[in-house]
Amino acid sequence: MKAMVMTGIRDLRKDREPLELRDLPKPAPREGEVLLRIAACGVCHTEIDEIEGRTPPPRLPVILGHQVVGRVEESGRGAGRYKQGERLGVAWIYSACGRCRFCLSGRENLCPDFQATGRDADGGYAEFMTVNEAFAFPVPETFSDVEAAPLLCAGAIGFRSLNLTGLHDGQRLGLTGFGASGHLVLLMVKHRFPKATVFVFARAEKERQFARELGAAWAGDTTDSSPEKLDAVIDTTPVWTPVVEAMRNLAAGGRLVINAIRKEGVDKDSLLKLDYPDHLWMEKEIKSVANVTRADVIEVLKLAVEIPIKPEVEPYPLEEANQALLDIKERRIRGAKVLRIQ
Ligand SMILES: [Zn+2]
Numbered sequence: 001m002k003a004m005v006m007t008g009i010r011d012l013r014k015d016r017e018p019l020e021l022r023d024l025p026k027p028a029p030r031e032g033e034v035l036l037r038i039a040a041c042g043v044c045h046t047e048i049d050e051i052e053g054r055t056p057p058p059r060l061p062v063i064l065g066h067q068v069v070g071r072v073e074e075s076g077r078g079a080g081r082y083k084q085g086e087r088l089g090v091a092w093i094y095s096a097c098g099r100c101r102f103c104l105s106g107r108e109n110l111c112p113d114f115q116a117t118g119r120d121a122d123g124g125y126a127e128f129m130t131v132n133e134a135f136a137f138p139v140p141e142t143f144s145d146v147e148a149a150p151l152l153c154a155g156a157i158g159f160r161s162l163n164l165t166g167l168h169d170g171q172r173l174g175l176t177g178f179g180a181s182g183h184l185v186l187l188m189v190k191h192r193f194p195k196a197t198v199f200v201f202a203r204a205e206k207e208r209q210f211a212r213e214l215g216a217a218w219a220g221d222t223t224d225s226s227p228e229k230l231d232a233v234i235d236t237t238p239v240w241t242p243v244v245e246a247m248r249n250l251a252a253g254g255r256l257v258i259n260a261i262r263k264e265g266v267d268k269d270s271l272l273k274l275d276y277p278d279h280l281w282m283e284k285e286i287k288s289v290a291n292v293t294r295a296d297v298i299e300v301l302k303l304a305v306e307i308p309i310k311p312e313v314e315p316y317p318l319e320e321a322n323q324a325l326l327d328i329k330e331r332r333i334r335g336a337k338v339l340r341i342q
Pocket residue numbers: 044045046066092153154
C-alpha cells in the first residue's frame with residue numbers, strides 16, 4: 001500500500017518534504033481489530049508538532065494522521081461489530097486502558113496509557129490501517145468522506161473545548177485562531193447557543209472574513225481588544241501571544257480554554273507581559289484540553305448531523321501531504337485540509 005511516512009524529526013522551515021512516500025505491506029487486522037480501506041484523512045496541526053518533535057512519536061517510522069474515514073475491508077478474530085464495507089471513522093483516541101480511575105470515570109482522554117492514532121500507532125496517511133473495533137465510529141450518511149474527516153479531530157476537540165468553557169446561552173465567546181477547529185466551533189455555538197455572541201481573533205484577513213461570513217459578531221487581529229469583555233475564550237493557536245491577549249479580554253470570572261497539544265517556543269517571552277491585575281485577577285481561569293474521549297467523537301458526529309454542519313474542506317491527494325502541512329504551518333488556512341485517498 002502507498003503511505004506517507006514520517007522517518008525522523010524535521011524542521012519544516014528548512015525541510016519542505018518531511019514525509020516520504022513509501023510502498024508498505026498492507027497491515028493485517030489482529031484480534032478485535034478491523035482493517036480499513038482509507039478514503040480520506042484530515043491534516044492537523046498536531047502532525048506538525050510530531051514532525052518538529054514537540055510531541056514525538058515513540059517509534060519511527062510511523063504513519064501520521066488521526067482523522068480517518070474508511071471502509072471495513074476485513075475483520076480480525078473476535079471482531080464482529082461491523083460488516084464488510086461499512087464506513088467507519090478513527091479519531092485521535094486509538095486506545096485507552098479501560099481500567100484506570102480516569103477510564104472508569106468517563107475521562108479516558110486522561111488515561112496514562114492513552115494511545116494516539118498516527119503517533120503511538122500507524123494512522124491514516126495511507127491506503128489502509130488497522131484499529132480495534134471498539135475505537136472506530138460509524139460515520140453518518142450525511143457527510144461525504146472528506147467532509148466527515150475534519151469532524152473527527154477539529155470537530156471533536158472543538159466540541160470538547162466548547163463544553164469545557166461552561167458557556168451559557170446569551171454569553172460572549174472569543175475564538176483566538178480560526179482554522180479547522182475554530183470554524184466548526186462557531187457553527188456549533190450558533191446552533192446550541194443561538195443568543196451567544198462570538199468574537200474571532202485571527203492574524204489573516206482571509207480568516208477574519210471567513211469568520212464574519214459564518215456569523216461572528218466581530219473579527220479582529222490577535223492583539224486587538226474585543227469590543228466587549230468575554231465570558232470564555234477558546235485558543236486554537238500554536239503560540240503564546242494569543243494566551244496573554246485572551247486573558248486580557250476575559251471578563252471577571254471568565255475562562256480561557258487552551259486547545260493545543262503543544263505550544264511553539266517562538267514567542268514564549270510574551271508570557272512575561274502577564275500582569276496579575278490585568279490578566280489574572282478577578283477569578284479568571286485557564287484550562288487546557290487534552291485528547292478526546294470516544295463519547296466526544298460520537299456526540300459531535302450526532303450534533304453535526306442535527307445542525308447540520310458541512311465542514312468547509314480543501315482536498316489534497318495523499319502524495320501532497322507535505323504541501324498540506326506547509327499550508328497549515330504557513331497559515332494558508334480556510335476551513336480544513338483533507339487528504340483524499342481512494
Ligand atoms: Zn488533530
